[in-house]
Amino acid sequence: LRRLRTACEKAKRMLSSTVHTTIQVDSLFDGIDFRYDLSRARFEQLNSDLFDSCLETVRNVLIDSQLRRENIDEVVFVGGSTRIPRIQQIVQDYFQGKEPCKSINPDEAVAYGAAVQAAIIAGHAGQAAEQVLLVDVAPLSLGIETAGGVMNVMVPRNTTIPHLKTEMFSTFRDNQECVLVSIFEGERGMTKDNHLLGNFELQGLPPAKRGIPKVEVTFEIDVNGILHVSAMDQTTGNANWISIENDTGRLSKDRIEQMIQEAEQFETVDRVQREQIEAKNGT
Incomplete structure (x- = not known):
């Protein structure tokens, strides 16, 4: 099976520069x-669903960044599979004929950006690098649990960091x-459907009617x-806090994608449930 996979991988690469190739394994x-x-046409037919799914990622990136296709100056391909002619054509058609940037090797693009x-x-960047702005974003919304298990978002998904x-x-x-x-990450309206990152207690609040004490929460x-x-009582000055490492108890990329899809699927249900609880809390 390993030899067959190797031969198929070689054929895939060959079809990026030729229209026909042969997969051959002796004594399989x-x-x-x-x-x-195998022809390039047959290869594209077999993988048409995978090729089309690439555009779904592109569309999501544009939606998350609140940009339109017309706002994009350059399209940079990352990864060896972007050499496949069909993928290049699909992306080029989506961006209304815009030629992709070919000055960066797709196999080296990630390493180049990391460098x-x-x-x-490190402070060793030259004049050209000083004009480059690389930003990181929060992959999922971050928030705290309020009365009734409602997720109160403090940091929306795709917020730039810091x-x-x-x-x-x-x-x-x-x-x-x-x-x-209690701190959660996720896109659902209720914390029970999101991922708990950690929690802490703020004690020593002075006796008062509900809604009177003021607690300042900072993310x-x-x-x-x-x-x-952190959380601080505005009356007494009592405070407590927690720090959560980026790689401690966080979700995998696949789980993050799954949670985003679930949020879209249950958006209406979550909204109704949230409105009912908020109306109850307000009485």
Whole structure:
């Protein structure tokens, strides 16, 4: 099977420069040789669904960045498979005939960008690199749980990093002496459907009617992607905080994509449930 995979990979690469190739493996099984003539047209037909799915990623990137196709100056291909003529044609057609940038080797694009970023961080960047701005974003929304399990978003998905956000909260019970600050990441309206990153308690709140105490909650994501969450009672000055590392208990890329899809699928259900709980909390 390994030899067959290697031969198929070689054929895929060959079809980027020729219109016809042969997959051949000697003594593949029980001494029987394998041979298959493959055309570029047949290859494109077999992989049409995979090629079309590339555009879904492009569309999502434009939506998330709030840009239109007309706003794009250059299209840079990343990864060896972008050499496949059909992929290049699909992308070029989507961007209304715009020629893709071919000055960067697709196999080296990621390493090149990482090297530029490293030079900027280390302070060794030249004049050209000084004009380059590389930004990181939050892959999922970050927020805290409020009464009824509602997800109160503090940092929306795709917010550029570093980022600082402060918001005021209060108690939901009379004479409440402490609040539990639970931090979640995810796109669903209810925290039970999102991913818990951590929590802490702020204690020592003075007795008061619900809604009277003022608790200032701050979310800060630093340049290293570390999330710092703090809460401070405005009356007493009591404070507590937590720091969450970028690689500690965080979700995989596949799980992030799955959560985004689930949020789109259950958007209406989540909105109705959230509105019902918020109406109940307001009474």
